[in-house]
Amino acid sequence: xxxxxxxxxxxxxxxxxxxxxxxxxxxYASASPDGLEFVAEQEGFLDTAQDSAVAGSPLADYGIAGxxxxxxxxxxxxxxxxxxxxxxxxGLFWLLLRGRGTPARR
Amino acid sequence: MxxxxxxxxxxxxxxxxxxxxxxxxxxxxLALRGARRQLDDSLIPMAGLTAVxxxxxxxxxxxxxxxxxxxxxxxxxxxxxxxxxxxxxxxxVVLVVQALFFADGGLIALGLNITNLALVAVAVSWxxxxxxxxxxxxxxxxxxxxxxxxxxxxxxxxxxxFVVEFALGGTGAVPLATVFTAxxxxxxxxGVIEGIVTALVVxxxxxxRPDLVFxxxxxxxxxxxxxxxxxxxxxx
Numbered sequence: 086x087x088x089x090x091x092x093x094x095x096x097x098x099x100x101x102x103x104x105x106x107x108x109x110x111x112x113y114a115s116a117s118p119d120g121l122e123f124v125a126e127q128e129g130f131l132d133t134a135q136d137s138a139v140a141g142s143p144l145a146d147y148g149i150a151g152x153x154x155x156x157x158x159x160x161x162x163x164x165x166x167x168x169x170x171x172x173x174x175x176g177l178f179w180l181l182l183r184g185r186g187t188p189a190r191r
Numbered sequence: 192m193x194x195x196x197x198x199x200x201x202x203x204x205x206x207x208x209x210x211x212x213x214x215x216x217x218x219x220x221l222a223l224r225g226a227r228r229q230l231d232d233s234l235i236p237m238a239g240l241t242a243v244x245x246x247x248x249x250x251x252x253x254x255x256x257x258x259x260x261x262x263x264x265x266x267x268x269x270x271x272x273x274x275x276x277x278x279x280x281x282x283x284v285v286l287v288v289q290a291l292f293f294a295d296g297g298l299i300a301l302g303l304n305i306t307n308l309a310l311v312a313v314a315v316s317w318x319x320x321x322x323x324x325x326x327x328x329x330x331x332x333x334x335x336x337x338x339x340x341x342x343x344x345x346x347x348x349x350x351x352x353f354v355v356e357f358a359l360g361g362t363g364a365v366p367l368a369t370v371f372t373a374x375x376x377x378x379x380x381x382g383v384i385e386g387i388v389t390a391l392v393v394x395x396x397x398x399x400r401p402d403l404v405f406x407x408x409x410x411x412x413x414x415x416x417x418x419x420x421x422x423x424x425x426x427x
Contacts, residue, residue, distance in 0.1 A: 092236060095400055099240040107247035111193075115252040115260035118194050120377040121353065123259040125202065128370055130363025135201035137294040145294035147193040147250065159193060162293070163250055167243055169292060174242030174284045178235045178277070181227050 100171065107163030111147075112156045194252055196262055197289065197304045198353065200297025207360025212302025218310040219283055225276030229405075237403050238273045242281040244392075245269060246288065253384060261381030264349060266312030267320065267342035268389045271334070271406035272396060275317040282309035307352040315348045316341040320406060329410045331401070335394045338406065342389030346382030350374040 090098070118126060125131040143150040144162050152158040203211075230238060245265035252260035265285070269278035286304050289295040296304045320341040327333035354371045357363075361370070396404055401415045408416060 090399055092233065092400070092403070095403065096236045096240050099244060103240075103243045103247040107250050111247075111250040114193070114250060115254040116194060117252065117254060117258050117260040119196055119252060119260050119262055120255070120350070120374070120381050121198065122195060124370065124373040124377060125363075128363070128365045128373055130202065130361070130365050130370075133201045133362045134199040135297065137200060137290070137297045139291060139298065140294045142292060142294050144292045146195070147293055147295070159250075163247065166246055166250075166288065166293065170246040170285060170288050171239060171243045173288060174281065175236070175239035177280060177284060178226075178230070178238040181223065181230065181280075182232060182235050 100167075103167050104164060107167045108160045111159055111163045193250070194260060195295050196249055196252075197286065197296030197308075198300040200299045201362060203300065203303055203356050204360040204362050205299060207356060208299045208303055211306050211356060212299075215302040215305040215310065218279060218306065222276045222279035222283075226274070226280055229274045229276050233403065234273050234277065234405060238277045238281055241265075241269050241273050241278070242284045245281065246285045248388070249285065249289075255377070255380045255384070259377060261346075261377075261384055263385055263388055264308050264312050264346060265389075266308060266345050266349070267316035267338060267385070268392055270313050270316045271320055271338045271341070271389070271393055272404055274405040275313055277405075278313045278317075279309045282313060303353070303356055307349045307356075311352045312345040312349040316345045319344050324406070324410055329412075331394075331397050331407070331411060331415075334397065334404070334407050334410055335390050338393040339386040339390030341386075343382040343386030346385045347375050347378045350378035 122131065125134070139145070144165065147162045148158040149161050152161065245263065245268070248263040248265060252262045255261045266278060266282055269281045273281065283305055286296060286301065286308060290298055290301045320337050323337040323340060324333065327337060354374050357370055358367050393404065397407065401407055401411055
């Protein structure tokens with residue numbers, strides 16, 4: 086195997102896999118509380134949790150406010166999350182690269 | 192309705208949360224400097240993709256025992272793929288997006304979540320990975336196994352970081368010993384899955400583009416890490 090995927094193809098593949106996971110596979114994820122929440126419940130301090138200041142966000146709890154179908158709601162929220170994370174993530178690392186070492190072009 | 196993944200506001204009192212926020216901000220500042228030094232151009236898109244992939248994977252809660260689920264942290268995965276400094280930033284991006292848009296993890300508690308999952312988990316992962324990598328023979332398999340072990344250990348240690356924060360400022364009147372036992376116990380089990388997933392994903396990237404794995408530098412033959420494939424076909 087001497088042929089390699091180009092970086093662009095690799096990144097696009099990775100993004101597609103991420104979209105698939107967040108948009109479709111996520112529907113089949115366990116709905117049980119995660120380790121921390123489980124322990125908090127078991128040990129009796131879950132009731133000390135307070136609502137987040139953004140609890141009213143239209144995407145709160147990985148669903149889209151007003152979308153009734155749970156599969157659609159979680160899937161769309163996941164896809165939006167991937168898009169937002171991509172925008173912030175690629176944006177941040179691009180800015181880091183831009184602002185370093187080699188003299189700026191302007 | 193999906194389970195929350197991170198520490199909500201209220202578990203840890205405000206003074207402790209604020210103090211840990213300061214640690215988180217200092218850590219992010221260090222990581223920004225470190226990543227600027229460590230990241231080369233080829234890893235910039237990988238760093239963005241790593242953040243996206245971790246966000247997606249964290250949506251996949253897997254059952255670990257009756258009534259409990261676990262989910263990937265991704266700290267070891269990120270550290271091995273893009274280096275520890277960029278990993279801190281990638282994890283931070285994920286946690287900020289989750290807290291701001293998905294109301295997952297409180298805003299006051301965000302400093303705790305960043306400290307545990309971005310700073311502590313990445314630091315442990317990278318320490319374990321780089322120490323073990325020195326002991327094992329230099330091969331792709333070593334990279335995969337050490338990444339898995341780093342992933343496994345990062346989870347109970349991150350849980351331990353929560354226990355420390357709970358000791359300092361937990362609002363629930365609960366004996367610390369039982370919180371310690373429960374948190375570390377559950378997260379040892381979750382860690383096994385974290386280790387396996389980390390190893391599998393690192394193996395997949397190594398198979399496709401070994402030159403894009405930061406942690407493989409110095410551990411794999413130069414031939415595998417250069418962009419142009421070796422001219423001579425090598426025997427299997």
